[in-house]
Amino acid sequence: MxxxxxxxxxxxxxxxxxxxxxxxxxxxxxxxxxxxxxxxxxxxxxxxxxxGDQRLSADGLTALREVVDAVAGRRSGTTQVGE
Structure with a gap:
C-alpha cells in the first residue's frame, strides 16, 4: 500500500x-x-x-532556519552577525 x-x-x-x-x-x-x-x-x-506523528515545533523550525542561514552565508562568502 x-x-x-x-x-x-x-x-x-x-x-x-x-x-x-x-x-x-x-x-x-x-x-x-x-x-x-x-x-x-x-x-x-x-x-x-x-x-512519525510529531511535527517540528516553532523553536525547532527557528533553530533550523539559523543553521540554514549560517550555511548559506558561508557559501556566499558573507559574514553573519554573531560569528
Whole structure:
C-alpha cells in the first residue's frame, strides 16, 4: 500500500512486480491498473518504517532556519552577525 501522504497513489494497494536495491535504498516496481508501472521508495509504502506523528515545533523550525542561514552565508562568502 502506498502511504506517502503527497503521492497521487496514496492509499492504493498495488501489486509489487519486483524489487530493486540501489545505493539510495530499496525500491518497488509496482503495477498500476494492469497497464502502467510505478516505482516507489520503500519508505513511501507500508513496507517501510512508519511515519512519525510529531511535527517540528516553532523553536525547532527557528533553530533550523539559523543553521540554514549560517550555511548559506558561508557559501556566499558573507559574514553573519554573531560569528
Amino acid at each position: 502506498v502511504t506517502h501522504p503527497f503521492h497521487p497513489l496514496c492509499g492504493r494497494d498495488l501489486p509489487v512486480l519486483f524489487e530493486r536495491r540501489t545505493r539510495r535504498g530499496l525500491w518497488f516496481v509496482c503495477e498500476v491498473d494492469g497497464k502502467q508501472r510505478a516505482t516507489l521508495r520503500q519508505e513511501w509504502t507500508d513496507r517501510g518504517a512508519p511515519a
